[in-house]
Amino acid sequence: MSADPAVVAALRVAGCVFAEDEARLIAAAARTPEQTAAMVARRSAGEPLEHVVGFAEFAGLRIGVGPGVFVPRRRTEFLARQAAALLPARGAVVLDLCCGSGAVGAFLAASAEGVELHAADVDPAAVACARGNVAAAGGKVHQGDLFAPLPAALRGRVDVLAANVPYVPSGAIGLLPAEARDHEARVALDGGADGLDVLRRVAAEARGWLAAGGSLLSETSQEQAPLALAALRAGGLAAREVTDEEMGATVVIGTRPA
Numbered sequence: 001m002s003a004d005p006a007v008v009a010a011l012r013v014a015g016c017v018f019a020e021d022e023a024r025l026i027a028a029a030a031r032t033p034e035q036t037a038a039m040v041a042r043r044s045a046g047e048p049l050e051h052v053v054g055f056a057e058f059a060g061l062r063i064g065v066g067p068g069v070f071v072p073r074r075r076t077e078f079l080a081r082q083a084a085a086l087l088p089a090r091g092a093v094v095l096d097l098c099c100g101s102g103a104v105g106a107f108l109a110a111s112a113e114g115v116e117l118h119a120a121d122v123d124p125a126a127v128a129c130a131r132g133n134v135a136a137a138g139g140k141v142h143q144g145d146l147f148a149p150l151p152a153a154l155r156g157r158v159d160v161l162a163a164n165v166p167y168v169p170s171g172a173i174g175l176l177p178a179e180a181r182d183h184e185a186r187v188a189l190d191g192g193a194d195g196l197d198v199l200r201r202v203a204a205e206a207r208g209w210l211a212a213g214g215s216l217l218s219e220t221s222q223e224q225a226p227l228a229l230a231a232l233r234a235g236g237l238a239a240r241e242v243t244d245e246e247m248g249a250t251v252v253i254g255t256r257p258a
């Protein structure tokens with residue numbers, strides 16, 4: 001799809017660095033000139049492109065993303081691939097906790113045969129969005145605080161628990177790009193004083209939900225990793241850290257001893 005020069009110019013004026021690419025995506029998403037104009041106006045006002053066109057690319061998948069929902073980051077593809085590497089070849093039980101759009105869970109469901117996928121989030125907008133993405137992968141989405149909405153029958157059965165929880169320290173929220181600060185829910189970003197409040201709660205309960213040999217994976221900043229590892233160990237898990245410098249990604253992995 002070719003980029004409309006007028007749209008490219010409008011996006012450039014609004015400060016969009018990749019105006020041609022964005023114009024092409026808008027052209028593909030809009031069905032009428034009115035829709036195009038509305039999308040250009042929203043993007044020019046600073047809304048994330050993914051909210052405007054309604055989807056994000058994640059690890060080769062097209063993931064639906066609604067207004068207000070956390071846009072899955074490229075960096076998180078590292079967590080998703082680390083998690084995929086831990087899936088049993090068949091019949092894995094996967095839990096995508098703090099699932100947002102459900103991007104990580106959808107990727108994991110597509111990564112092995114016969115995955116039983118559960119996803120959960122506290123934010124109704126995220127849950128509605130995840131239902132679209134995860135249902136396509138045959139998964140179930142639950143709404144509520146961390147593990148609270150999950151069926152008890154899942155306890156002790158989870159092979160891979162991916163939990164990309166909010167981990168921005170409260171005091172650093174104001175330093176985030178406006179696209180995140182103004183257009184993603186605070187609950188999706190704010191991890192408390194040192195950013196690790198939600199991870200600590202997840203780590204304290206994870207062991208009871210993991211199968212023997214199952215693993216919890218969570219993204220953190222490089223600086224947070226030592227405290228995050230300590231939280232996993234305090235939860236009775238064998239903990240390690242993996243990083244991808246090129247992607248700027250750090251993931252802590254806690255495994256329930258077999």
Ligand SMILES: C[S@@+](CC[C@H](N)C(=O)[O-])C[C@H]1O[C@@H](n2cnc3c(N)ncnc32)[C@H](O)[C@@H]1O
Pocket residue numbers: 070071072073076097098099100101102103104120121122123126144145146163164165166167185187188189198
């Ligand atoms: C950083 S976003 C990550 C979303 C998704 N996992 C991803 O990687 O794109 C964190 C998500 O955690 C959810 N969340 C925050 N606190 C929660 C809680 N106590 N229980 C369940 N979900 C929570 C937010 O609504 C948000 O969707």
